[in-house]
Amino acid sequence: MLTDIEIAQQAKMKKIGEIAANLGIEEDEVEQYGHYKAKLNQNLFNRLADKPDGKLILVTAINPTPAGEGKTTTSVGLCEAMNKTGRKAILALREPSLGPVFGIKGGAAGGGYAQVVPMEDINLHFTGDMHAITAANNLLAALMDNHIQQGNALGIDVRRILFKRCLDMNDRALRNIVIGMGGKVNGIPREDHFHITVASEIMAILCLASDLEDLKKRLGNILVAYTYSGEPVYARDLKAVGAMTALLKDAINPNLVQTLEGNPALIHGGPFANIAHGCNSVRATKLALKLADYTITEAGFGSDLGAEKFFDIKCRYAGLKPDCTVLVATIRALKYNGGVAKPDLTKENVEALEKGIVNLGVHIDNLKKFGVPVVVAINHFYTDTEAEIAVVKKYCEDHGAKVAFSDVFLKGGDGGIEIANAVVETIESTKSEYKPLYDEKLSIKEKLDIIAKEIYRADGVNYTAKADKAIKEIESFGLDRVPVCVAKTQYSLSDDPTKLGKPEHFTINVSDVRASAGAGFVVVYTGDVMTMPGLPKVPAADNIDVDADGKITGLF
Secondary structure, three states: OOOHHHHHHOOOOOOHHHHHHHOOOOHHHEEEOOOOOEEEOHHHHHHOOOOOOOEEEEEEEOOOOOOOOOHHHHHHHHHHHHHHOOOOEEEEEOOOOHHHHHOOOOOOOEEOOEEEEOHHHHHOOOOOHHHHHHHHHHHHHHHHHHHHHOOOOOOEEEEEEOOOEEEOOOOHHHOOEEEOOOOHHHOOOEEEOEEEHHHOHHHHHHHHOOOHHHHHHHHHOOEEEEEOOOOEEEHHHHOOHHHHHHHHOOOOOOEEEEEOOOOEEEEOOOOOOOOOOOEOOHHHHHHHHHHOOEEEEEEOOOHHHHHHHHHHHHHHHHOOOOOEEEEEEEHHHHHHHOOOOHHHOOOOOHHHHHHHOHHHHHHHHHHHOOOOOEEEEEEOOOOOOHHHHHHHHHHHHHOOOEEEEEOHHHHHHHHHHHHHHHHHHHHHHOOOOOOOOOOOOOOHHHHHHHHHHHHHOOOEEEEOHHHHHHHHHHHHOOOOOOOEEEEOOOOOOOOOOOOOOOOOOOEEEEEEEEEEOOOOEEEEEEOOOOOOOOOOOOOHHHHOEEOOOOOEEOOO
């Protein structure tokens, strides 16, 4: 069987100009990056401003497991199937981070015969957006340290600097560091930290900004530190906004690529859903809605993280009204939730399936709370037995959700027709009544209490003294009446990654709370979640190579 990269390298791609022309995009609206990638500029946004929107479909999943769920693969396959059945559909996905690419999780270009291409470019440097975000982030950090070195006119308290440097790579050695060593000319010695780029506030800002002016305003609102007198210091106080925007002026434009079957895909922005808001850019999603009748987008990790933030943060700010949610699961992942070890997942085990399927049930019920109809998409594997399939069908029926089976990994668009038809039927028969879960004007603790009890099914929330102090400070500056972005493990509905299925009788433990005033939300840190991942014992990078002709191997 061919690997993902071998399948992608055999694809006969269309020139990106042809993909754009098929969407009705004019020549002066496309900025090509070689033959198969392009950015779409503001001219296109301006021309399509008054065009009606198409239908918006969110793809999410159960809590991820080592067995794999295939959310991006399902998204791509659904787009292929939509177009194959005569519907005009487009993808709006996130950009991969180099951390997972060289670490353990993998990329974000789909898999098998449901991929976006050029796969190697998308998973590596692409059009440079990640590098631009990293540069803008670290410019602000450098300007702040330079301001302190050159006299500190703002009176920044070096013990209370909030803004961190970033790098789009898993590097645990940079989580906690000391900078400014080596004498007076090298700055003021202080403790510093690194995020991975996709967890940075600037990534969130890029993904939520509506245009260049909105981007500048949000960049200026970044809370970087407090003064010795306890007053907030923002990026605009450091006169950093213009230069940061200059670095991001091209990165804010969505990227156009294609699927293996030559259908259009916008790939732009890539926040992690366990430590950020986990959705692709507002600009890409809104543009996709103008370009096609059906837009398929995704949110990271399980619906308790990505989908909740999609509905409560992205849709709220962007004015989006989703028409349908596709919830991805696999029978083997549900058996894993039922206690089956990974090596034994290929064996029939109805008892474990019935035990673990409660995780699917929680996600179905949670998604309904946002008023959007749900279709369950089961990624089909040859090891799934008739008895196991019958359990899933009955369970979904009992929970009032349509279920469809997918073979897009092996068959591309042909394997997604059942899902495509189920989604269209659901959109046509059930009117979406989208609504956020909470009023953003509630207090931070009230909002988090709603999320913890309604989505995670926790008994309550515990706060450390540090978190309580941070909340009071955020409230004192009026930065609290915004959505809440919870940083939490993706592997469990709780904040303990070992609690699978449907955990009961637990509390969510909040260690810290910080205002992302530029992004427009408050980040709540729970459990032991980290904003700079580390590499595994055997990183994926070990298997990646390039031959004498420049052909990459081992990239999935």
